[in-house]
Amino acid sequence: MRKIFNKFLYICSVSLLLALLLLPVMSPLFHEPAQAIPSSTAADPEQKNEIPAVKQFHLYATDGTLALPDGTSVYVWGYSEKNEKGSATYPAPALTVNEGDQVEVTLTNIGTAKKGIKRVGHTIHFHGLDTDQANDGVPHTSKDLLVGESFSYQFQATHAGTYFYHCHVDTVEHLQMGMTGAFIVQAKDGAKAAWTSGPGFTKEYTFMLNEIDPVWHKAVEEGKKYDRTTFHPTYFTINGKAYPDTEKDPATMIDGKLGDKVLVRLINTGYQAHAMHLHGFHFEVIASDGRPLASPLMKDTVNVGPGERYDLLITFDQDGSYPFHSHNITDNTNNGIYPGGMHTMVQVTKDGKTPQGTNHHQHTATLPEEIREGNIVVISDMRYSIPELKVKQGTTVTWINNDPMFHTVTSIDDQFDSRHIEPGKQYSYTFQEKGTFPYYCATHPSMEASVIVE
Template identity: 25%
Template structure:
């Protein structure tokens, strides 16, 4: 037994040292190769697939410029951020169900960028993935995205060009599609994130805790040590804006996790209930017994929040890394009360948290599971590659060499996600919604419809979806550090192809 523990610790130590080295040198998969073609050129180019029609719809136009800026996280901390329209997060895009959205992106950075519309079901050529659905937007160049916002819900946008770095530096914002008849007058968005303000110190000083953290099975030994500052809407400490609410008032709080850590949000007792996950309404008729909510990287969770008394309260973003301080959103009737007067609960018991798979979706994709036409098992793990160093694998391969999920339009697809590694993997599918039907071999009592599923070490999930949106679509880990090191594959429609290439003169890095 002791030998097995020693070997496990040694292997983990080697892996983490490799991870630390890769982070310091800033490497990424595919950076040494020039060009990679994803699919054979047969059938129809994704550029010739029909786009969304704007006929009879109200057109909402937005201009977004990517640029660098010195950004104040709080009174004491300034970071070198990359921004959309000069702020972190970027400008919130808020439209109404049925609107036609047109976004002009201009790149004033000295590196290529794109915009991916996370969770939005749209035409493939508007998905914003360089080398797959478009060429990256080079410095000084522009690109226009157009799609119909047909599904109400909470979505977000971010760069998909070298996103492990670009999202980390602040290239993200919220996309809110409101229902035609608004349910809440008080409707606010909170993008949560973590920053590596003292990254080098954290990596070196926490190597021992990373090893013990990995053995404890929390699934985030790497990101725990990499980041040291939490933020809400790009701010921390006293710069976080308050929520103005009176006792008994209800509001919709939309939470988006733009970071690479699983986060925990703590609410005052009996003040919240989840109403939507990943843009899908859920059935939740009563407040939960716990006030703690878990949200994985890339997930969106909407909460109905009720201010339960007249005294100042707080919604608190917690960290289970002892070196990272929690941050809070003050909830007050006015701006008179000081922060020390705010009642907050900063304790954390992860086992008690509710999450995005706790409740059943209001509208399922399948009421009775059909027979699947395509089955794909996705084993998620990590390893060492002589050419690339530390990597994150799907079925022992790294992107772009991972086997694609090949489908024909109309197929029912069953994917089994199996995490045999030691770290969490929030797996995100572009351009589709999937139904989570089973966990660890047992059917779920409350199936849920999502576009991202956090698969923790030792867990196995079964998901179903219909191949009803032709194109070449990414399916990847949304801890973008893991995706950057290989944990990506493609949902490949057999009768279409992408004319774009990874790498090359356009420097496409999806």
């Protein structure tokens, strides 16, 4: 029995030794062959692993001033691309990257140009971008920057879409003061698509919606306390502009030709909801808060809540001029004067060329030589240039319509009435009697002025 067992061990040992010796030879029979390296790659010594591009920005936290259409100026805080106190813009510069980019945004708090302002800390929070805690810009969880300090926020832009950034220090005040800007992540490689492999577009616009309570801004400027539970905005802006200034800026005045597909990114950085309504077209709501919708929604009005973003795709299937504005009616006023505020226009032509006489970007009437030195009232920016014009008896007064819309010069006592004055046209009237003659625009009754004949 022992001899049989010893013989068995001998046979097992020999078999194991043979298996070990034959393993390198036999292994290809039991394993998938290794994939060959393509000859084109193997022959190209320059071929390297793809490294995401790095987009770098440098912003400076400081103060500035915003001019509104009625001549009002408000003190603002914000971000600037200049290392210069007082150079903040409203809104802040738009930052644009491509999907997949590594992003580095360096913020330096340089303080305010205006004296007597508190030396407060600032941060950048990238609203809607899923950054880690260290780059989230919230002072509760990551340090804010005091005057003179800098920090570089770093993250990867992983999802194409519409976002924004803002200061998260004492947010209720800093956001209203203007510390916010658009952050756009375009499709991979900057393709003209709403997102990578998403619907294409011909051109795009980004509209930042906001409202302004000048009482807050004045209080901050003067270093006075104010009630933050009392918020009564009187100005409403798209990209920091209120109508009619929106029509003069190609960034807020939409134009194109038949067949164009236009992407409009709506960003509400304010504290109130704004119901944006488009005349003449229905649009597709294709994305919300930086993510594509499973199915587009066909609408003509979309209510944009505070902090929300919507991407709209508009197909220009008819030509003409159409308003695009908030349907919260008070949003269309400048300090109570209508029209104003969150209102702009969409101009669609057959060939992409603006027809003569309907240029909404700029409409400047040329004054005839014989009346340039006379008594001229220019109608511009929804106002008569001289609220109270004093003239001598027998003087002829001429009104020049320098706005891109119809206006009238209508006497309150029916002494004179221009009827509609077309853009670029004029109306004259000779005052033969002494007295005060109030007048208004019949189309825009909040426009008022008077002529005093001595």
